Amino acid sequence: MSETEKRDFIRQIIHDDLESGKHSEIVTRFPPEPNGYLHIGHVMSICLNFGVAAETGGRTFLRLDDTNPGKESKEYVDAIKRDVHWLGFDWQDRLTHASDYFGQLYESACRLIEMGGAYVDSLSADEIREHRGTLTEPGRNSPYRDRSVEENLDLFRRMRAGEFGDGEHVLRARIDMSSPNMNMRDPALYRIRHIPHQNAGDEWCIYPMYDFAHGLSDAYEHITHSLCTHSLCTLEFEDHRPLYDWFLDQLKPEYRPRQIEFSRLNLAYAVTSKRKLNTLVDEGIVSGWDDPRMPTIAGMRRRGYPVAALREFVTRAGVTKKDKLIEMGVLENCIRETLGEQAERRMAVLRPLKVVLTNYPENTVEMMEAMNHPGRPELGTREMPFSRELWIEQDDFMEDAPRKFFRLKPGGEVRLRFGYIIRCDEVVRNTAGDVVELRCSYDPDTRSGTASSDRKVKGTIHWVSCEHAIDARVRLYDRLFNEANPNAVDDIHGALNPESLEIVDGKLEPALAELSAGQAVQFERLGYFCADEKEDSAAARVINRIVTLRDSWAKLEKQAMQQQNQVV
RNA sequence: UGGGGCGUAGCCAAGUGGUAAGGCAUCGGGUUUUGAUCCCGUGUACCGCAGGUUCGAAUCCUGCCGCCCCAGCCA
Numbered sequence: 001m002s003e004t005e006k007r008d009f010i011r012q013i014i015h016d017d018l019e020s021g022k023h024s025e026i027v028t029r030f031p032p033e034p035n036g037y038l039h040i041g042h043v044m045s046i047c048l049n050f051g052v053a054a055e056t057g058g059r060t061f062l063r064l065d066d067t068n069p070g071k072e073s074k075e076y077v078d079a080i081k082r083d084v085h086w087l088g089f090d091w092q093d094r095l096t097h098a099s100d101y102f103g104q105l106y107e108s109a110c111r112l113i114e115m116g117g118a119y120v121d122s123l124s125a126d127e128i129r130e131h132r133g134t135l136t137e138p139g140r141n142s143p144y145r146d147r148s149v150e151e152n153l154d155l156f157r158r159m160r161a162g163e164f165g166d167g168e169h170v171l172r173a174r175i176d177m178s179s180p181n182m183n184m185r186d187p188a189l190y191r192i193r194h195i196p197h198q199n200a201g202d203e204w205c206i207y208p209m210y211d212f213a214h215g216l217s218d219a220y221e222h223i224t225h226s227l228c229t230h231s232l233c234t235l236e237f238e239d240h241r242p243l244y245d246w247f248l249d250q251l252k253p254e255y256r257p258r259q260i261e262f263s264r265l266n267l268a269y270a271v272t273s274k275r276k277l278n279t280l281v282d283e284g285i286v287s288g289w290d291d292p293r294m295p296t297i298a299g300m301r302r303r304g305y306p307v308a309a310l311r312e313f314v315t316r317a318g319v320t321k322k323d324k325l326i327e328m329g330v331l332e333n334c335i336r337e338t339l340g341e342q343a344e345r346r347m348a349v350l351r352p353l354k355v356v357l358t359n360y361p362e363n364t365v366e367m368m369e370a371m372n373h374p375g376r377p378e379l380g381t382r383e384m385p386f387s388r389e390l391w392i393e394q395d396d397f398m399e400d401a402p403r404k405f406f407r408l409k410p411g412g413e414v415r416l417r418f419g420y421i422i423r424c425d426e427v428v429r430n431t432a433g434d435v436v437e438l439r440c441s442y443d444p445d446t447r448s449g450t451a452s453s454d455r456k457v458k459g460t461i462h463w464v465s466c467e468h469a470i471d472a473r474v475r476l477y478d479r480l481f482n483e484a485n486p487n488a489v490d491d492i493h494g495a496l497n498p499e500s501l502e503i504v505d506g507k508l509e510p511a512l513a514e515l516s517a518g519q520a521v522q523f524e525r526l527g528y529f530c531a532d533e534k535e536d537s538a539a540a541r542v543i544n545r546i547v548t549l550r551d552s553w554a555k556l557e558k559q560a561m562q563q564q565n566q567v568v
Numbered sequence: 569u570g571g572g573g574c575g576u577a578g579c580c581a582a583g584u585g586g587u588a589a590g591g592c593a594u595c596g597g598g599u600u601u602u603g604a605u606c607c608c609g610u611g612u613a614c615c616g617c618a619g620g621u622u623c624g625a626a627u628c629c630u631g632c633c634g635c636c637c638c639a640g641c642c643a
Contacts, residue, residue: 006582006589006590008581031643033642033643035643065643067642067643068642068643125641128641133570133639134570134639135571135638136569136570137570137639138570139639167641171641180572181570181571181572181638182570182571182638182639183571188640188641190641191641192641207641209640209642209643210642210643211643214643238572238573238637239571239573239637239638240638241572242572261573263573263574316580316581316591316592317580317581318581320574321573322573322574322575322636323573323574323575323635323636324579324580325579325580326579326580326592327578327580327592327593329579329593330580330591330592330593333593334592336604336605340604340605341605345602374600374602374604374605375605375606404603406603407603415601416601417601417602418601419601448601454601456601457601458603459601460600460603461602524602524604525602525603525604526602527604549603549605550603550604550605551603551604552603552604553603555603556603
């Protein structure tokens, strides 16, 4: 990193610690609980934790924070590993689990009991809640708070041996029931759960709580900077840090990590709360965790969002302690920028309208040369068959066109991209009065690329030869919510965007037969698209729209509509 | 009404006592066989508010206001 480069406050701390010699190597960790799929908020945490280590030649652990069996599963573990790898990060041999440390954690708990820093409480969960007090009133000590070390040790060992049922006892830290910080009012350290564990099997029936396990796990791994953000992988911020430090002060592990908190990233028109994400999946509002509308990493991957765009997005969002709600447009622009540079261009018609070139010979096919990328000639060209009958976009024709509409209209001319200039001579309707066909004539002197082709017309539209077109099912995705901050809404049902998915039967140019999985292309004038990783096949194309192109015409139209409505 | 955190333009965000960077959006204009891209231009930000210290304050002090988080045997 150069001297002049801007650093966020965490990178500044890390830079200072390296400069002062406090640390010679940075070690971080990304510690998700394997109880759900990773989402856009986690991308921020992953990029930060892996990023700061990579930038300084340090190391990062992927630690599965699996202290609560019953909620956690192998399915989630596998998904997390896949997602982190997909984002381009490698933990190498540093895949760990909180459950790897259950033995050490148990020993530490016993030591804490011996030091008088923990006791076994036999109150029920309800009673403990009653004793905890409120935000404004101090709590009361449990009647079991002053059990002897011997009794506590004996009880705790028997808890571990399985002599008690779930909830009969709990191990608590002995701190201060009147602390203004609720987290310090004798928090639970261990609870009894007779449930097998996804990693540890049935070796244990007592499991450590997050606060106890997390700081010590950081210490065991010699984490230099434990970077936390609200309810994503870890804590609710600085309220827990006194407790994090308390355990370290008491148990004095050989290595002492430091926790630093930063704010979570909220994306407008998207939810990241686990409960709401679950609702979407469980009620079938989306097709699953990897539905292309989901803000999960799996969903965004399937949608076709490039990794580079996601990483750029979190960079633009920044690392601070301020609550933020970032506009969807920022993400979309990152995607457009990345794909605009990378994606080859193709042509496809989403809502086909037939055009017959009445003066074009029948049974004739010309091959038109089309650039694969206007800004990158090295990506070469391809040939597009051109014939008498073509598909164009319904939106590219208007009977009563406003002055500024410069696509096709009766008597008007338009350029077919990489083809000829055509004129609309006649509009054909069905019995219902719908426009079903346009009869046009082409100007033979205007073939693209020829010497006489430089005649200018206002509009250029895309097209596909009917005879050669490939049928495709194309899914047009839009934001899942109409509410800017659906995370803040109690009932998400009313906030849903009913038009988040539209499916159309489109026509693709022949070159798209070779579209491979994971390859994003730009359909000219429409947007960026990719083949669906699950449902697409060569026999039946299923294409996802990643994002539209910026569309200043649509914006103009919308403004015109609004003005009209105001007048009326 | 207890504790913790945060308030700089529509959205992000630099800035750490010397007179408000940058990005995205917006709005103009130019180029263009994608109404895309690209290029150029475009912002009077009561720096949450009010006082105070100072030659000088977004930066220091005091008071106030607003928003977020905490009362799981979840993480």
